Amino acid sequence: MDAIEVNHLHRVYRAVIGVIRRSIKEVVAVGDISFAVGQGELFGLLGPNGAGKTTTVKMLTTLLIPTSGDARVGGFDVVKQANEVRKRIGFIFGGERGLYWRLSGNDNLRYFASLYGVDPDISKKRIPALLEMVGLTGRGNEKVGGYSRGMKQRLHVARTLLHDPDILFLDEPTIGLDPVGAREFRQVILDLQSQKKTILLTTHYMFEADMLCNRIAVINQGGVIALDTPSGLKKHVSDLSVVEVETFGAASEAIEKVRALSFVDSVSIEEHDQRQLLMVQTQRGAEAVPEVLAALDGQRLGRVVVREPTLEDAYVRLVGGNA
Amino acid sequence: MNILNLFRYWRTVLTVGQITLTNLMNDGFILFAVFFQPMIIALLALFMLKDKGADYGLFVVVGSGLTGLWSSLLFISGNSINDERWNGTLESLVAVPIPFEVIVFGKNLAHVAQSILSMLVAYVLAALFFGYSLTLSQPFLFVISLALTVFAFVSFGLLIAPIFVMYRSVQQWQNAMEFPVYILAGFLFPILLLPDWTTPLSYILPPYWAAVALHGTSTTTLPLNGILFAWAMMILLSVIDLVVASRLFTYMLYKVRVDATLEME
Numbered sequence: 001m002d003a004i005e006v007n008h009l010h011r012v013y014r015a016v017i018g019v020i021r022r023s024i025k026e027v028v029a030v031g032d033i034s035f036a037v038g039q040g041e042l043f044g045l046l047g048p049n050g051a052g053k054t055t056t057v058k059m060l061t062t063l064l065i066p067t068s069g070d071a072r073v074g075g076f077d078v079v080k081q082a083n084e085v086r087k088r089i090g091f092i093f094g095g096e097r098g099l100y101w102r103l104s105g106n107d108n109l110r111y112f113a114s115l116y117g118v119d120p121d122i123s124k125k126r127i128p129a130l131l132e133m134v135g136l137t138g139r140g141n142e143k144v145g146g147y148s149r150g151m152k153q154r155l156h157v158a159r160t161l162l163h164d165p166d167i168l169f170l171d172e173p174t175i176g177l178d179p180v181g182a183r184e185f186r187q188v189i190l191d192l193q194s195q196k197k198t199i200l201l202t203t204h205y206m207f208e209a210d211m212l213c214n215r216i217a218v219i220n221q222g223g224v225i226a227l228d229t230p231s232g233l234k235k236h237v238s239d240l241s242v243v244e245v246e247t248f249g250a251a252s253e254a255i256e257k258v259r260a261l262s263f264v265d266s267v268s269i270e271e272h273d274q275r276q277l278l279m280v281q282t283q284r285g286a287e288a289v290p291e292v293l294a295a296l297d298g299q300r301l302g303r304v305v306v307r308e309p310t311l312e313d314a315y316v317r318l319v320g321g322n323a
Numbered sequence: 324m325n326i327l328n329l330f331r332y333w334r335t336v337l338t339v340g341q342i343t344l345t346n347l348m349n350d351g352f353i354l355f356a357v358f359f360q361p362m363i364i365a366l367l368a369l370f371m372l373k374d375k376g377a378d379y380g381l382f383v384v385v386g387s388g389l390t391g392l393w394s395s396l397l398f399i400s401g402n403s404i405n406d407e408r409w410n411g412t413l414e415s416l417v418a419v420p421i422p423f424e425v426i427v428f429g430k431n432l433a434h435v436a437q438s439i440l441s442m443l444v445a446y447v448l449a450a451l452f453f454g455y456s457l458t459l460s461q462p463f464l465f466v467i468s469l470a471l472t473v474f475a476f477v478s479f480g481l482l483i484a485p486i487f488v489m490y491r492s493v494q495q496w497q498n499a500m501e502f503p504v505y506i507l508a509g510f511l512f513p514i515l516l517l518p519d520w521t522t523p524l525s526y527i528l529p530p531y532w533a534a535v536a537l538h539g540t541s542t543t544t545l546p547l548n549g550i551l552f553a554w555a556m557m558i559l560l561s562v563i564d565l566v567v568a569s570r571l572f573t574y575m576l577y578k579v580r581v582d583a584t585l586e587m588e
Contacts, residue, residue, distance in 0.1 A: 058583075065581050086418055087420045095411075097410070098414070098415050100342075100346055103342065103345060103346055107345060112419075114334070114335050115416065116421070117331055117420055117421060120334070120338075
């Protein structure tokens with residue numbers, strides 16, 4: 001039996017618009033999604049903003065009712081057997097909210113342990129062990145309001161493990177964390193996987209998905225557009241190379257010129273303060289460099305590198321090319 | 324529901340209540356609703372009634388304490404679900420195996436228990452600053468009345484919280500609902516002073532019967548059968564509140580999961 005089974009899940013949001021002339025606008029958040037996650041698997045759900053990742057996670061964690069389709073988590077239906085699902089899952093949504101800031105870390109954990117029906121004798125032992133696991137030993141008596149963002153995220157992990165769930169949903173858990181905090185957090189995720197927990201992870205960080213996930217589903221516009229292992233997904237771009245060009249305030253017209261080159265598959269841009277990194281996907285490899293540089297003539301340029309494609313390049317190609 | 328579940332729920336209610344009290348300690352509004360507002364009301368009433376004798380002193384102590392209870396119920400318990408939503412904790416509470424109404428019951432119990440301090444504040448004011456000799460006429464019956472009052476207020480809070488979540492137009496009247504209940508429930512003045520048509524409204528309010536029982540057992544104004552009747556009404560209204568609240572919670576939890584309103588919009 002799979003830990004998570006999703007069959008043609010569909011979810012529509014309805015919003016009332018207008019003040020005097022009111023009308024209902026329907027937005028399809030999840031069009032038709034199906035996938036399965038095996039026991040003990042670390043499964044990634046990738047997609048651009050608005051692709052339907054969080055909506056899917058919220059349906060699987062019983063927080064939203066699907067418009068149609070069905071899903072089973074731990075063998076139980078997420079609508080008809082929501083309470084059985086809740087006993088077996090833990091979830092973290094990215095960000096700092098969801099904790100009581102005026103309470104200490106210990107009190108937050110004691111509170112949620114009680115809500116999960118954990119015996120007080122067990123929670124007395126488990127809370128210090130979980131605080132140690134997430135690196136918060138000695139900080140449990142401090143008010144959560146004084147915690148850093150990374151500490152709050154780690155407290156969320158401890159909270160979600162209080163009832164020792166088999167299945168975890170982590171929705172962009174490293175968002176907003178500094179590089180050290182994010183690295184520590186990824187180690188926590190790997191530790192959880194080594195304990196045979198089934199984990200569904202959503203993230204915007206491709207290297208994170210590449211490093212952690214056994215399999216990845218890429219969703220876009222409410223549907224699954226690819227589902228494979230990270231190396232399998234990279235095969236989508238095995239015919240490509242990436243020309244990386246460092247620019248300093250490159251004009252958008254110049255970037256459009258690069259995009260317009262016949263041999264360019266796509267161009268994505270990473271912004272770093274005054275500097276941009278243009279990533280040009282092409283089948284020509286190093287031979288493309290002179291023409292790319294010619295298109296950027298007159299712009300202030302830094303280093304130029306030709307490299308093999310990564311999962312991010314595969315993702316960019318899958319979700320529609322130019323980002 | 325089996326005994327084991329009941330025990331588990333009660334244990335959760337106590338933990339939730341205890342931790343809610345800790346959480347409330349730093350909230351400035353709570354201090355106002357529980358301490359300062361009843362203190363101001365008690366001071367005004369004690370000045371107005373200072374020549375009326377010791378019984379009136381006690382009437383004011385109990386009455387101003389009830390104003391604190393009602394304000395706490397209306398604003399803190401009434402908003403308890405919306406507060407969780409604003410805090411970003413509502414999703415975490417809905418997605419636990421313990422029924423959500425058990426959690427809200429524990430929170431309301433903490434709010435109401437804390438606001439009993441209002442009565443103590445008024446008592447200290449009357450005894451120390453106005454020199455009233457305050458002795459409860461029927462202390463044992465008073466304690467039972469107080470326990471039933473807590474139960475009735477907690478149950479009433481369980482009814483109004485989901486209404487405030489689902490019907491925001493009702494919540495807009497929250498401020499306007501504070502003082503009319505002070506008057507209709509007879510916290511500080513007997514309802515006999517009010518027009519006859521208001522009497523049925525008083526009778527359907529649990530705070531009215533709480534005021535009858537508490538005033539009646541702190542002073543000697545009410546015979547035993549009157550006290551027993553007030554207790555029975557508190558229990559009856561509490562049971563009705565709990566049954567209706569249970570339905571409302573089921574409907575509300577379904578609706579927020581369909582409408583996707585567990586989070587702030």
